[in-house]
Amino acid sequence: MTSTIVTRTLVKRYGQKRALDGLDLEVQAGSVHGFLGPNGAGKSTTIRILLGLARASSGEAAVFGLDPWADAGRIHKRTAYVPGDVSIWPNLTGGESIDLLTRMRGGHGASVAAEKARLMEAFEFEPRTRGRAYSKGNRQKVALIAALAVPADLYVFDEPTSGLDPLMEVTFRHEVARLRDRGATVLLSSHILSEVEHLCDAVSIIRAGRIVDSGSLAELRHLTRTQFSVDGTDVASVATLPGVSDVEVRDGRVHFTVATDSVNAALAPLGALGVRGLSVQPASLEDVFLRHYGEVQP
Amino acid sequence: MSVLVLLLRQRLRRDWRQLLMWIGGTGALAAASVSGVSQSFRTPADQSNLLITVLANPIILVFRGLPSGPGDAAVALFLILPFLALMAGFMSSFLAVRHTRAEEESGRAELVAAAGAGRFAPFVATVAHGILANLALAAVIAATFIGLGFGAEGSILSAAATGVVGVSALGVGLLAAELMPSSRAANSFAVWLLMAMYLLAGIGNAAGVADVERLRIESALPAWLSPFGWAEQSRPFADNEWWPLLLPTALAVVVILAATIVRARRDAGSSLFAERTGRADAGNMLSGVFGLAWRLNRAAIVGWAFGGLVTGALATKLASVIRDTATDNPTLERILQAITAHTDLQSAAVVVFFTMLGVLASAAAVQVIAKARQEEAHGTTELLWTSPVSRVRWLGASLTVAGIAIVGTCAAALFGATLGLASQSNPSWAVLRDAAIVSAGEAVAAAVFATLTALVLVLLPRLTIGLGWGLVMAGMLVGLFGPLFGLDRAIVDLAPIASVATIDGDAIDWQNTGLFAGVVTVGVLLALALVRRREHQPSI
Numbered sequence: 001m002t003s004t005i006v007t008r009t010l011v012k013r014y015g016q017k018r019a020l021d022g023l024d025l026e027v028q029a030g031s032v033h034g035f036l037g038p039n040g041a042g043k044s045t046t047i048r049i050l051l052g053l054a055r056a057s058s059g060e061a062a063v064f065g066l067d068p069w070a071d072a073g074r075i076h077k078r079t080a081y082v083p084g085d086v087s088i089w090p091n092l093t094g095g096e097s098i099d100l101l102t103r104m105r106g107g108h109g110a111s112v113a114a115e116k117a118r119l120m121e122a123f124e125f126e127p128r129t130r131g132r133a134y135s136k137g138n139r140q141k142v143a144l145i146a147a148l149a150v151p152a153d154l155y156v157f158d159e160p161t162s163g164l165d166p167l168m169e170v171t172f173r174h175e176v177a178r179l180r181d182r183g184a185t186v187l188l189s190s191h192i193l194s195e196v197e198h199l200c201d202a203v204s205i206i207r208a209g210r211i212v213d214s215g216s217l218a219e220l221r222h223l224t225r226t227q228f229s230v231d232g233t234d235v236a237s238v239a240t241l242p243g244v245s246d247v248e249v250r251d252g253r254v255h256f257t258v259a260t261d262s263v264n265a266a267l268a269p270l271g272a273l274g275v276r277g278l279s280v281q282p283a284s285l286e287d288v289f290l291r292h293y294g295e296v297q298p
Numbered sequence: 299m300s301v302l303v304l305l306l307r308q309r310l311r312r313d314w315r316q317l318l319m320w321i322g323g324t325g326a327l328a329a330a331s332v333s334g335v336s337q338s339f340r341t342p343a344d345q346s347n348l349l350i351t352v353l354a355n356p357i358i359l360v361f362r363g364l365p366s367g368p369g370d371a372a373v374a375l376f377l378i379l380p381f382l383a384l385m386a387g388f389m390s391s392f393l394a395v396r397h398t399r400a401e402e403e404s405g406r407a408e409l410v411a412a413a414g415a416g417r418f419a420p421f422v423a424t425v426a427h428g429i430l431a432n433l434a435l436a437a438v439i440a441a442t443f444i445g446l447g448f449g450a451e452g453s454i455l456s457a458a459a460t461g462v463v464g465v466s467a468l469g470v471g472l473l474a475a476e477l478m479p480s481s482r483a484a485n486s487f488a489v490w491l492l493m494a495m496y497l498l499a500g501i502g503n504a505a506g507v508a509d510v511e512r513l514r515i516e517s518a519l520p521a522w523l524s525p526f527g528w529a530e531q532s533r534p535f536a537d538n539e540w541w542p543l544l545l546p547t548a549l550a551v552v553v554i555l556a557a558t559i560v561r562a563r564r565d566a567g568s569s570l571f572a573e574r575t576g577r578a579d580a581g582n583m584l585s586g587v588f589g590l591a592w593r594l595n596r597a598a599i600v601g602w603a604f605g606g607l608v609t610g611a612l613a614t615k616l617a618s619v620i621r622d623t624a625t626d627n628p629t630l631e632r633i634l635q636a637i638t639a640h641t642d643l644q645s646a647a648v649v650v651f652f653t654m655l656g657v658l659a660s661a662a663a664v665q666v667i668a669k670a671r672q673e674e675a676h677g678t679t680e681l682l683w684t685s686p687v688s689r690v691r692w693l694g695a696s697l698t699v700a701g702i703a704i705v706g707t708c709a710a711a712l713f714g715a716t717l718g719l720a721s722q723s724n725p726s727w728a729v730l731r732d733a734a735i736v737s738a739g740e741a742v743a744a745a746v747f748a749t750l751t752a753l754v755l756v757l758l759p760r761l762t763i764g765l766g767w768g769l770v771m772a773g774m775l776v777g778l779f780g781p782l783f784g785l786d787r788a789i790v791d792l793a794p795i796a797s798v799a800t801i802d803g804d805a806i807d808w809q810n811t812g813l814f815a816g817v818v819t820v821g822v823l824l825a826l827a828l829v830r831r832r833e834h835q836p837s838i
Binding site for chain 2: 048051052053054055070073076077079083085086087088089090091092093095096099100101103104105106113127128129130132133143194218
């Protein structure tokens with residue numbers, strides 16, 4: 001497997017502040033990679049460096065094996081980008097902005113026009129309105145349609161659905177699935193965990209300018225705990241099971257968690273306790289995420 | 299009430315630097331006019347000569363005030379009052395739009411209204427803010443004139459006239475903001491209206507009846523249809539009439555009331571003139587950074603070219619008037635020679651107007667580069683810079699469009715000069731050659747401003763707009779008004795618009811044109827080379 005994006009100990013300083021503090025990110029070619037973190041963690045700064053908009057203070061970055069600062073043009077020829085906060089030209093219509101952007105990426109002719117028409121219908125986009133009259137969601141649609149209408153090898157989405165309604169989020173997921181089927185690489189920055197869980201093969205979690213966890217969703221879940229809730233037994237009996245912790249009683253049910261690699265060992269003794277009802281929830285991405293951001297939770 | 303105070307303080311805090319520049323600049327202009335009169339037209343005979351010239355050549359009045367007889371103060375006010383009022387007008391209309399339609403456009407107005415300010419408090423705060431700004435401006439002007447030894451009543455009247463025109467322009471800005479769908483449309487509407495009103499007053503004065511004994515003009519009707527005309531009718535230091543100021547005051551009340559009524563009836567964010575929908579697909583032209591830069595700037599370029607056309611037409615028209623009537627007038631000769639360092643009057647008149655053209659062409663070009671910075675601050679360049687188009691081509695596109703703006707403005711001026719000549723019974727076509735040479739020089743001067751602004755855009759992007767326009771303003775004040783106000787020639791020569799090609803008889807003096815062409819070449823190459831090494835810098 002080759003990597004489309006690789007960074008090594010990437011640092012970006014703005015004055016005294018370190019926006020990136022030794023970031024190591026790796027995105028496999030052909031994968032949909034989730035880039036997770038709250039606002040201000042450094043997601044957009046990373047993307048800006050990968051696209052050659054900003055220059056790293058130190059460390060290395062490579063996209064398609066090229067240095068994004070020196071070879072931005074060659075990277076841009078193979079990349080489509082949707083910024084987090086899309087600005088469009090106030091006196092151009094949405095349709096004109098889309099055409100301008102696709103043409104600048106070399107998209108001409110009937111196939112692009114057909115793809116534009118298909119996407120405008122899928123995203124229910126009205127192209128005749130002037131840019132200044134569009135809502136955030138509609139500005140985002142301009143950038144999304146322009147990015148998706150011309151084929152690229154790498155797609156970089158920075159919180160692409162933050163202004164879209166749930167129906168349009170579904171449309172977006174559908175489009176990302178098409179990209180994956182075509183073999184394109186996708187870097188999807190987001191703080192919407194369900195979106196990442198639905199779409200991504202692998203995830204990197206960023207915190208204060210560093211990657212704190214990275215891997216496939218299965219690998220990440222493995223590191224966390226599975227949640228159980230049972231009826232018809234008591235706290236004392238549950239506490240004897242292997243790998244158990246966080247035992248508590250709520251609404252007459254006993255709730256506890258089991259280390260994910262001890263689940264099998266815990267199941268047989270649990271059956272012997274004579275439980276009447278049982279529900280098991282695998283570790284969610286939210287659990288993974290909160291484990292890294294636990295201290296900021298109330 | 300406390301909400302109102304809070305909103306007013308927020309406005310003052312946001313604007314004070316900008317207002318300080320407007321008010322300080324206008325005060326400096328007032329002071330410069332006084333020292334100009336005391337240096338160039340010191341004796342009563344000089345002043346009489348100046349006024350006789352003006353009465354004989356009414357076209358000069360299109361750009362000046364209303365002659366009201368001799369005297370240092372009265373002559374200074376004749377030269378400067380409409381400029382002061384125009385500055386107050388621009389300051390006020392921009393202020394009005396900035397705090398109303400622009401805020402609605404950005405969505406901040408909604409935030410503020412929902413946070414307890416309601417629908418009217420922000421509007422009332424803007425009116426109060428605008429009135430305060432004009433009060434401050436008037437106070438500075440009054441203090442300037444009194445401080446330089448002019449009479450108190452005339453000084454205060456001049457200041458009041460300026461301030462009242464400012465407040466009526468505030469009303470015009472507020473009404474435009476209510477009617478127009480965007481701040482850009484509201485600002486252009488207000489600017490065009492103010493310019494038209496300014497010209498209307500000038501035409502009214504030019505078409506008025508000259509009183510040769512008292513060296514004054516009784517204005518014709520058009521001057522009575524313009525706030526600038528009303529301000530001039532107060533004739534400070536000559537008649538000291540206060541009642542004409544009732545007219546702009548009444549206009550201010552009416553337009554502010556009209557704006558209030560529209561505001562009471564419309565939804566937040568809506569407008570009387572709705573935004574038109576446009577085409578669903580882009581035209582062939584809009585397929586790259588050049589097409590985009592052209593599209594974003596073409597309307598402004600057409601506006602500047604129109605200004606060039608008018609300037610060119612007036613230049614040849616005025617030159618012929620001078621040739622016909624004033625060849626042996628020593629005062630006019632002296633004014634024109636001071637500005638142009640020339641002896642031939644007809645060419646001198648053309649040079650004066652084409653120096654003005656240099657200002658227009660510079661402004662047209664700097665606006666294109668400033669637009670590129672606005673795009674970057676706004677964030678749209680993020681989409682361009684991540685496309686395969688390189689930054690060098692991005693900057694190159696803006697520089698090319700700036701060049702088109704310069705050439706277009708100068709070509710329009712030459713066309714206007716041709717029209718001005720063609721309208722005469724006995725045209726002297728040789729003047730056109732002079733105009734062509736001078737406008738070629740001014741094109742180089744304008745390119746200097748565009749190049750410097752582009753360098754600032756590359757090296758210190760956040761200062762682009764302020765420094766770019768500041769350089770043009772400084773160049774204009776030094777190059778255009780410097781000679782009139784007795785500034786040293788060595789300093790005046792620093793202003794590119796004043797030290798490119800001029801004509802003296804058959805001889806062409808290229809002055810620093812070659813040097814400036816070199817500056818442009820090196821500067822453009824440097825800017826294009828350095829933009830590769832520059833980060834994208836939206837406003838943070």
